[in-house]
Amino acid sequence: GDSVTQMEGPVTLSEEAFLTINCTYTATGYPSLFWYVQYPGEGLQLLLKATKADDKGSNKGFEATYRKETTSFHLEKGSVQVSDSAVYFCALSSFNKFYFGSGTKLNVKP
Amino acid sequence: NAGVMQNPRHLVRRRGQEARLRCSPMKGHSHVYWYRQLPEEGLKFMVYLQKENIIDESGMPKERFSAEFPKEGPSILRIQQVVRGDSAAYFCASSPRDSLYNEQFFGPGTRLTVL
Numbered sequence: 379g380d381s382v383t384q385m386e387g388p389v390t391l392s393e394e395a396f397l398t399i400n401c402t403y404t405a406t407g408y409p410s411l412f413w414y415v416q417y418p419g420e421g422l423q424l425l426l427k428a429t430k431a432d433d434k435g436s437n438k439g440f441e442a443t444y445r446k447e448t449t450s451f452h453l454e455k456g457s458v459q460v461s462d463s464a465v466y467f468c469a470l471s472s473f474n475k476f477y478f479g480s481g482t483k484l485n486v487k488p
Numbered sequence: 489n490a491g492v493m494q495n496p497r498h499l500v501r502r503r504g505q506e507a508r509l510r511c512s513p514m515k516g517h518s519h520v521y522w523y524r525q526l527p528e529e530g531l532k533f534m535v536y537l538q539k540e541n542i543i544d545e546s547g548m549p550k551e552r553f554s555a556e557f558p559k560e561g562p563s564i565l566r567i568q569q570v571v572r573g574d575s576a577a578y579f580c581a582s583s584p585r586d587s588l589y590n591e592q593f594f595g596p597g598t599r600l601t602v603l
Contacts, residue, residue, distance in 0.1 A: 412591070421492075421579055421594040422531070467530060475544065476521065476581075476592055480530040 380405045384468045384479035391458055391486050399453040399482045401442075401468035409470040411435075411444050411451040416465045416481070425453075425466070458486045490515065492582050492595035493562075500601045507567040507574070509598045513582030520563045521581045521592060522555055531579065537563060570602045 385400040403411065410429045414422040426435030431446035440455045451468060463486045468479040493512040501507050513520050518539055523531040536544040537557040548555065552570075557563040567574055577599050581592035 410591075414594075421494075421596045422581075423594070424591065427591060471591070474519070474536065476533065478523075478531045478533075 380409065380470060380472050380475075380477050382468050382470055382477050382479040384466075384482055386480070387465075387483040389482060389484050391484070393460055393486055393488050394457045395486075397453070397455040397458045397462075397484070399466055399468075399484070401451045401453065401479060403449050403451065403468075403470050403477075405449075405470055405472050407472055409472040411442070412469045412471065413440070413442055413451070413453050414467045414469060414478075416467065418464075422467060458484070460486045460488050462486050492517075492580055492593050494578075494580050494595035494598050496598060497596060498599050498601070500603060501570045502603050503571055504569050507570050507600055507602075509565040509567075509578050509580075509600070510562045511565070511580030511582075511595060512562040513580075514593055516584060517582035517593070518585045519583045520557050521583075522563075522565050523579045523581065525577045525579060525597075527576070534565070567600075570600075572602050575600055575602045 381404045383402050412427045413425040415425045416422050426437040428435040428444035434443045442451050442453045465481045465483045467481045470477050495510050520537045522534040525531050533547040535548050535555045552568045554566045577597045579597045580595045583592050
């Protein structure tokens with residue numbers, strides 16, 4: 379069945395460091411891929427998305443490229459800020475159903 | 489345009505009581521999804537509904553849990569005879585009728601605590 383696997387956290391970085399959170403997926407068909415962010419005590423907010431192979435989603439300095447050949451959608455940011463501390467979820471959408479990864483907690487220290 | 493609304497935001501119940509969680513989707517959205525998030529864990533799909541129809545309930549526990557999305561009014565997730573293991577955050581998401589990519593918009597969640 380369809381599924382998403384993302385790297386376990388927590389990930390701890392210093393401010394202005396480079397961020398990569400790995401995400402790979404298994405899917406039948408042609409899924410859309412998403413990254414959501416969850417701040418403490420809140421719901422999930424869409425961070426970025428890509429709907430077909432080689433698409434790059436980007437928002438607020440975050441980027442992810444839909445790689446069909448490696449079935450991956452890794453999240454990257456060149457310079458993280460303390461305010462980026464949150465839990466990040468990779469997800470895929472296929473046949474009206476969402477599949478979420480287990481989430482990666484990011485801690486950014488000043 | 490108001491986002492997805494959920495209420496209550498926090499709900500405390502004693503074991504054996506009933507919990508009713510409400511979700512109002514975004515305007516123009518006719519698809520509603522419910523998820524459960526246990527502490528320090530990811531989201532688990534529970535049920536997918538359209539107006540007056542349950543489309544996929546493969547993630548719903550077989551007993552005590554039910555969901556509805558009536559023609560008028562919010563979607564309701566109902567948990568009967570709650571147990572401590574039901575303590576979690578319950579999130580509702582909605583998407584438009586003709587969403588090609590099925591982007592989902594999440595509400596703030598209801599945090600259920602069972603004493």
